[in-house]
Amino acid sequence: MTVDSVQALLIDEDEENLTALPERLRHPFARLGWQLAWTTAKDPRQARELFSVPGAVYDLIVVDLPAAAPDGPGGPGGQAEPAVDLRLIRDARDRFPGAYIVVIGSGEAQSPDLLEEARRCGAHRALRRYEFSVEARENSPAAIAADIHNHLLDTGAVAPIAVTYDEYDPHIQAFVHAIGEPTLCRLYARILQAAGRTTRNMSLGYIASGCSGAAVCAVTAALDNSGVRTHHVLKVSLDKEALEREAHRGTQVLEMVRPALLARQSPPYPVGPVNGWYALASQLQGAALTLREWLARGAADAAVEDVFAALFTDGLGGLYADTAQEIDSPADLLRTPYYRQRRVLHTVKQFAPVLAHPDGCRLPEPTVEELTDRVAAFVAEGRIGAMDAQRLEARRTCATYSHGQLHGKNVLVYEGRHPEPTVIDASRFHLAHWATDPALLAVDLLMHSVDPGAESMFFTGFERWRALAARLGRMQPLLRAPSAADPAAFPPVAPATDGRRGKAEPDGAAGLAALDWLxxxxxxxxxxxxxxxxxxxxxxxxxxxxxxxxLRASYDQEATVPKRALAIVAAYDQLAAAEGCLPD
Known part of the structure; x- marks a missing residue:
């Protein structure tokens, strides 16, 4: 809900103050885009009557705290007992827990601890009247207005940006529930503020879960005063240091790749905290889809070739060539962290009945036993066949700077007549084995873009997927070439006069075109x-x-059970192929 005004209550017995204080706060709040709607009360009794009005809501409460009389309560000064006002602060905090409470006292020397007591009773800010000055640094009207503004945004008492998202998408629902709409609004407002921009609305779309509790979403907003739509990818995390490292790495990577390939971070640092959360934003040139979504929509073969050529031939391929260097060992291929070992071995054990079942993978029992032993040897020991890790690690190979997480959700595609790719998430850019990026993307395509719909929920396509994975390992193109002897091939495509695909070709053909290009x-x-x-x-x-x-994909909860079973069997096939082509 877009909020144009903030409900404020001023409790002060001085008629002059009832006029002067709202006027002093009016301009600072106007600069922040808010108006204050004031209600006034001259004493605690009247204030409590306003508290009790059904449906009353106050976002800001300002209380004048009379100083204690020199001779104590009820003394010659005839002023109210301070405890009455302190109880009023407690009542206000209980009745309106999200409100910001300001206490202003006259600051007489006879009551030096009264303002501190007001803070203990729940006031967010307590100051003497003479401190409330435009010359003051901490208690000026502008500073107090900014503090109130941020508090109301961060706690969700008001939300200046209308948030929309797919209410039927469980992923974006969980994302918003975990972080909170007010927190997302405030984080995005700070991102726009760094560029001197504001907005009244933002639309969210889920992209992926990240590392260390981070999550990634797409944001589209119409900028105020121009109507121009802006697009960002937002990475939100509780880990500020991780986002700072990613921001620093992103700045370095921009010096190594052509600018259009990597979405530029704007601002080049994480914003926050807001309720403990931080955000890092990447500016997009327009609306974009993840590579998975784009392929699932049925991109034409020519468009797929263009996108992959831009991604590798014109993009990452140059990075690989410029940074290639010989290294002593392919050790990173052979070492599996302990937590991944446990997950892989648990998944293989869990899926063992499916691998042999006639309605599953239909592998012979001896093959399942051999598979289990081969996978365990590789995962736990880094061994391939009879070749142990020590001998394998002694072989020299090549390393390049790589993206490190080049999967179908970190590659985005700008739709249009000439679709273009861009890459997000610089957190894992590093010197790595030459196969790091293409292998991960190839597996992602096989798991999520070949038969991405209901076909992936049945084992009827298992043999074809397995044959595709085998051809991928042999780097054989023409994956869709029709051949009666080739289970990886599709039926011939019926000619189509309107430019669309023939009906004989199954869904997921765009994913196959991508694998074919690779x-x-x-x-x-x-x-x-x-x-x-x-x-x-x-x-x-x-x-x-x-x-x-x-093997990592075998425990991917986003993949269907038949595809996860495929991942186990295809990994076994690749390990056998690796053993077969090891040089002497």
Whole structure:
């Protein structure tokens, strides 16, 4: 709900103050885009009557605190007992827990502790009247207005930005529930404020869960005073240091890749905290879809080729070529962190009955036993067949700077006549094995973009998926070439005069076109694979990289059970292939 005014209550017996104080706060709040709607009361009794009005809501309460009489309560000064006003502060805090309470006292020397007592009773700010001055640094009208403004936003007492999102999407619902609309509003307001912008509305779309409790969403907003729509990717986390590292790394990466490839962080630092949360924003050039969504909508083959050529040939391929260097060992391919070991081995044990079941993968029992042993040896020991980790790690290989998390939710696509890719999340950019990015993206395409709909919920496509994974490991293109002897092939596509795909081709063809492009072009942008001798020396590393990422995908809760079973079996196939092409 967009809020134009804030309900304020002023309790003061001095008629002059009832006029002067609202006037002094009017301009600072106007600069913040808010108006104050004042209600006044001259004594605690009248204030309590206003408290008790059904439906009464006050966001700001200002209380004048009379000083104690020199001779104590009821003395010659004839002023009210201070305890009455202190009780009023407690009552206001109980009745309106989200309100901001300001106490202003005359500051007589006879009551030096009265303002401190007011703070203990629940006042957010307590000051002497002479401190409330435009010359003051901490208690000026502008400083107090900013403090009230931020408090009401952060606690959700008011929400200046209308938030919309798909109420039927459980992912975005969980995202908003975990962080809170007021917190998201305030974080995004600070992001726009860094660029001198404001908005009255924002639309959210879920992208992905991140590391260490972070979550990623897309934000679209219409900027005030112009109507221009702006688009951001927002990464929200409780871990400020992680976001700061990502921001710093993003600045470094922009010096290494062409600017359009990586979404620029704006501002180049995380904003916050708001209720403990921080946010890092990346500016987009327009509305964008994740690569998974874009492929699932049925992108044309030519568009898929253009996007992948821009992503690798014109983009990351240059990064790989410029930063390629020989390293002593492919150790990062062979070491599985302990928590991943546990998850993989648990998943293999859990899926073992499915692997042999006639309605599942239909593997022979001896094959399931061999699979279990081979996967366990690789995950727990880094061993491939009879070759132990120590001997494998002694082989020299190539490393490049890589994105590190190049999956289908970190690649976004700008739709249009000529779709263009952009990459988000610089948190994992680092020097890594040459197969890090293409292997992870290939596995993501296989798991989420080949038969992405209901087809992925049945085991009827299992053999075809397995054959696709095998051809992917061998870097064989033309995945959709029709052949009666090839279970990976699709039926011929019926000609279509209107430019659309033939009906004989199943859903997920765009994902297959993407895999087809990868297998056909992988050797062109992966260092060390262009020549046949280099390929023979390093092909086992490609199989191993695929096996590693397939095993990670086996416990991906976003994937269907048949696809997770595929990940286990395909990883076993890749490990066997890696063993078969290990150089002597």
């Amino acid at each position: 297998t056909g072009n992988l050797r062109a942008f992966c260092p060390g694979l262009s020549g046949e001798s280099e390929y023979r020396a390093h092909a086992w590393e490609w199989h191993t990289a695929l096996a590693r990422d397939l």
